[in-house]
Amino acid sequence: MNKDFNHDRGKPRTAAVPPRTINVHKFAESRASELESLHSIVKERLSNDFKSQRSKRRRTTGHDNRLAKSRARKKQKAGEDNVTSPVHLENDKKKLPRHVRRKLELTKNSLDGFSTSGDGTKRLRTHLWHAKRFTMTKLWGFHLPLGVQGSGxxxxxxxxxxxxxxxxxxxxxxxxxxxxxxxxxxxxxxxxxxxxxxxxxxxxxxxxxxxxxxxxxxxxxxxxxxxxxxxxxxxxxxxxxxxxxxxxxxxxxxxxxxxxxxxxxxxxxxxxxxxxxxxxxxxxxxxxxxxxxxxxxxxxxxxxxxxxxxxxxxxxxxxxxxxxxxxxxxxxxxxxxxxxxxxxxxxxxxxxxxxxxxxxxxxxxxxxxxxxxxxxxxxxxxxxxxxxxKDESGGNGTPKxxxxxxxxSFLEPEGSHGLSExxxxxxxxxxxxxxxxxxxxxxxxxxxxxxxxxxGDMSTGRQQPSSExxxxxxxxxxxxxxxxxxxxxxxxxxxxxxxxxxxxxxxxxxxxxxxxGLREKHWISCELGLPCFPREFPDCSAYACFMALEEAAYDKKSELRSPHTRTWKVPVPSPWDSLRLALEGLNGAAHSWVQHEQLLPNDMIRNIAMNNPYLRSCKTETESSCSAPFEGFVARTCNVLAQFLDEIKASHLLLFPKVLHSKKCIGKFIKDEKILNEDADGVIYQINQDQKLCLVRVLLHAYREGSFEEGAVVCAPHIDDVMLWTTRSEISKGELQVPESFARSCFSQQATGKWEFQVPEEPAAKESCRLPIGFITTGFVRGSKKPVAVALCEAVCLARLREEQWKAVDVRKRRKEIYVLVRNLRSTAYRLALASIVLEQWEDDLECM
Missing domain, CATH: 3.30.1360 (Gyrase A; domain 2)
Known part of the structure; x- marks a missing residue:
């Protein structure tokens, strides 16, 4: 039997290389009969009518030009005879649609500057990305992402x-x-x-x-x-x-x-x-x-x-x-x-x-x-x-x-073009x-x-930019x-x-x-215990401008509700001047409610001595049109708070801003029986009657129960209120509450738009009323495992409360935190909370988000 031997059997066979290009005309010519038969079948089914059906068109009148012709005839009747001339049509070019112009503008990547909308509001470079996913708002001259779309x-x-x-x-x-x-x-x-x-x-x-x-x-x-x-x-x-x-x-x-x-x-x-x-x-x-x-x-x-x-x-x-x-x-x-x-x-x-x-x-x-x-x-x-x-450690723990x-030396890669120096x-x-x-x-x-x-063609080089x-x-x-x-x-x-x-x-x-967005950033700042600008900076002009916008948005939202579902109005910018009432109310029976009725916050401000260094007006012509909402300041460093206490000769107050610099810890001050000064009551009143408000930032934790909202009022409790919460396991529903009539009218808006605290006249309201010493700037965040609220409280009032609470208990039961009462503005119930002063934990409170 003859056998055919293949001498190339041991060599691997190489597949034919596919063509680099495909000629469409040759492809169509070789299958012309198939295409013609398919075309005839479609032609019979459509009855030789290849137009799209009117019911299936996206815009059924998009092809009709009669509207444009009618506009031209109206212009001719108005006296514009040359509107149809070629010269007029060439000069009267229609402006591109807004979405086309906006897309072209947003795709540009200029070296500096922001693109602006029609009213001059700036857009971030990530505006297009945010606008598709976030609720946008106009704020501070920018289109900013407020938060993820939804209910907030x-x-x-x-x-x-x-x-x-x-x-x-x-x-x-x-x-x-x-x-x-x-x-x-x-x-x-x-x-x-x-x-x-x-x-x-x-x-x-x-x-x-x-x-x-x-x-x-x-x-x-x-x-x-x-x-x-x-x-x-x-x-x-x-x-x-x-x-x-x-x-x-x-x-x-x-x-x-x-x-x-x-x-x-x-x-x-x-x-x-x-x-x-x-x-x-x-x-x-x-x-x-x-x-x-x-x-x-x-x-x-x-x-x-x-x-x-x-x-x-x-x-x-x-x-x-x-x-x-x-x-x-x-x-x-x-x-x-x-x-x-x-x-x-x-x-x-x-x-x-x-x-x-x-x-x-x-x-x-x-x-x-x-x-x-x-x-x-x-x-x-x-x-x-x-x-x-190797890094050498410095004296403050920061490595040098x-x-x-x-x-x-700049290493330029191969084939790079136009790289920066x-x-x-x-x-x-x-x-x-x-x-x-x-x-x-x-x-x-x-x-x-x-x-x-x-x-494709292998000889084609890399794509080069069209411009220089x-x-x-x-x-x-x-x-x-x-x-x-x-x-x-x-x-x-x-x-x-x-x-x-x-x-x-x-x-x-x-x-x-x-x-x-901005809403989520505010939640994170509260979770981390950091202040958020400008919400928690009432001594800045930016706070007044921001709160004015918040108040306008709140009023607009409230007007959309029906009268029977509309809640009573509450002050959106917290009335910080009402904290002056607590400076006299915390000094015993010598200063009764009658004195508070005779001395309203406006009268106090008019009688302030202008020769005090803490009352000088340092405003210049370069300040913003929005003024500060109250006459005071927020102490955000230990040195500023200590300097304030030394200036008013109140270093005996139970505030410890310098405890971080001293060898003693705050626990040793708590156990010191001689630290309380029995003769400090009259000194405190005389000092703070004519002084600016000095606020400090505090962290509030609910003692047993309660959820604190933004804008809630922080009040000074009586020592009986503290004992009622701390000694009894359960508290009845009617205790530590104010009448609903007082909750509706405790803050009233004047004709000038300013909110003031109203002294109650009813006996039941007088008995349950507690003087405000601060306001919550950031409430509890839902879902937090350790919910904490941030508030700004008057420093002297906190020191007075600490002194009163330390006197009422044994030395071993004293706490670093201060007991305060918190009431949401639309609620009638008080809740006990523990207030921790930030400046007693850290040297400064300057870090913010």
Whole structure:
């Protein structure tokens, strides 16, 4: 049998390569008969009528042009004979529809500035993303996300995400003011407007702040005394001296005097002060006014520049925030601050070792290009730069970091086009190149897919931008770690150019972070025990403006209800002036209700002595049109509270702002039997009769039961009320209640719109009435495992209550907390609560959200 041998049997057979292109005409010609038969079948079924049926058209009159013709005939009858001429039709081009113009505007990515709506309201760079998912509101000149669409609930799931995931908030509505000049002059300016000033910190903390290693928090005031009107809480940061590029040219002759060209300009520094949008214009005017005053006094010039439309901020918080940033942010070796790269690389693996308020200046890759190769390469580069000294612990527990800069080299990848030079975010005079446009990235991905499937022309190169605009694959950022001493939740702030906001926002969201609005941010601030601006800052003009909008919205919502379902009106801005009544009512029987009826808050304010340093009006022409709602201030640092007590000669009051600095703990003061002063009652009344209200922030926990709402009144209990709650296991329903008539009329609105506390006249109301000493600014958050409310209470009243409660019990039963009564404005029942003064737990209360 003859066998055919295949000599190529051992060789593997190669499949035929598919053609690179497909000719559609040849394909149709080879199957012409099939297509004709299909067309004939369809033609018979449609009776040779290929028009779409009118009942199935989306717009049945969209094809009809008779309406346009009728409009032209009407114009002709009106006297416009040439409306149909070609010249008129060419000139009279119709404006594009609004949704088309809006889409074109929102897709732009300009270097700076915000897009605006028709009324001039600014839109965030993430406005389009938020508008599809959130309820938007107009506030502080921006379209801001109020919260997730719905009934305003969802706090339980939000708190769960906070403790087990990551949350992100676009805070680009906050802006910075840049001050540039000699260091000593900048310090003198900050000393007049900031409380506490950088010079008031300890030596180690001051050196870290001035070196740019950490940021500082303070309250911005108008130029004047310490107790002048507060503008807003601010965060300030210094540019490290080594960060200044050699090519940054500064006109020294305009900044320094002739005799200070050498010595003065050698210490030329730059400073950023971050201010909330609600008080940015007022804060900027105050800083500008302070700089002008220093120019007149010292003869040296300090520049004050607004960075309102140049920088943005993203806030990332949650238990897994550091892991998300570690996954997304990969520094490049072109970072101009290699010491920050070293610190970031050394701390990123050990999140607990990151110092409070630390600042990292980095240049990171575009998060859209992060793949395994880039990630591994960036990690290798970071490990190669870990030749640094061990951190030496400072006196205040904050590690000292080596801020010496190393020379950087920019490594340009192959095939890159139009990449930015290696610049730092502090170089505001240089334009930072925006990220590569999305359409270019889409074309590049499409080309790569075509190459993968071997479709199309292989000779086609990469997609190049049509314009000559420069783009970059690297972005300079500032990474700020918020103070983690008061809370266990990790919070980061990313400061970056506005043109990069959308890129980083999408990267953070796609990596598992949940976006939040202003409502959710308020819930989180209450859960963490931090103040929220401007809700909890009644001594600021921004609070009055914000509450005016809240009151208008509340009135509008109330008018939509029917009269039989409408509840009685309550004061939306809390009547803080009514707290003056408690200063006399807590001093025994010598000051009866008759005296309170004769001395109303308005009469007290008129009789105030203006020679007291705490009563001076430090308002300037640069203040906002909204004035402060009450004559007083909120003590947010231990030094301010201690200074207030020393000034009014009331250091004997049972307030312990300096307990953190002393060797004694507050427990030793509680056990001290000689600490109570029997002769302090008359002194307290004489001192506080003509003084400003001094409020302190307290945390309220319900003693047994109760849910505290925002705006609830905090009252001073009698000692019998405290004993009734603490000694008895159950309390009947009728006890510790006020009549409903008094609950409706205890706060009445005057013709001027101001709310005042009305003294009850009925005997039953007089017996059950308790004087107000504060108001709740943030109520309980639903779903919180440890519900806590935040209130602002009068400091002297709290000290008087503590003294009264300590006298009534044995030394061993004294508590650090103060018993107070809380009543919701639409309720008749009092609830006992424990008030903890924040300044007795922490040195300051400046950190806010």
């Amino acid at each position: 609930r969802g706090s339980r799931a939000l708190l769960k995400k906070l403790k087990g995931g990551v949350l992100v908030h676009d805070a680009s509505y906050c802006s910075a003011v840049q001050l540039e000049g000699p260091e000593d002059l900048l310090l003198s300016i900050l000393e007049t407007v900031l409380v506490p000033s950088p010079c008031s910190h300890c030596e180690d903390a001051r050196s870290d702040i001035l070196s740019g290693a950490i940021n500082g928090s303070a309250e911005l005031h108008h130029v004047g005394a310490v107790f002048s009107q507060t503008i807003a809480p601010v965060t300030y940061m210094w540019q490290p001296q080594q960060c200044r590029n050699a090519d940054t040219k500064v006109d020294h002759s305009n900044i320094c005097g002739e005799q200070q060209k050498i010595d003065g300009c050698s210490s030329l520094r730059r400073l950023w002060v971050w201010i909330h949008a609600a008080a940015f214009r007022e804060g900027y005017n105050a800083l500008q006014n302070a700089c002008e005053r220093q120019v007149d006094a010292a003869g040296t010039r300090v520049s004050c520049i607004s960075l309102e439309n140049h920088l943005g901020k993203l806030e990332v918080m949650g238990s897994r925030a550091s892991q998300l940033l570690q996954k997304m942010l990969h520094p490049s070796t072109c970072s101009s601050v290699n010491s920050s790269l070293v610190k970031y690389a050394s701390y990123i693996e050990n999140d607990d070792q990151i110092p409070s308020s630390a600042i990292f200046s980095l240049s990171v890759y575009d998060p859209r290009f992060l793949d395994k190769d880039i990630t591994n390469a960036s990690e290798a580069k970071v490990q190669d730069t870990l030749s640094y000294k 970091r080596d801020m010496k800069l190393l020379p950087c 290696c610049i730092d975010l502090w170089d505001t005079k240089k334009d930072i190149d925006p990220p590569i446009e999305e359409n270019i990235l889409c074309m590049e991905k499409h080309r790569q897919r075509m190459e993968l499937f071997r479709i 605009r420069r783009f970059s694959r690297f972005c300079p950022i500032l990474l700020l770690r918020s103070d983690s001493q008061k809370t266990s939740i990790i919070r980061w702030s990313i400061i970056l150019p506005l043109s990069w906001i959308k890129v980083f926002w999408m990267a953070i969201v796609t990596n598992g972070a949940q976006a939040i």
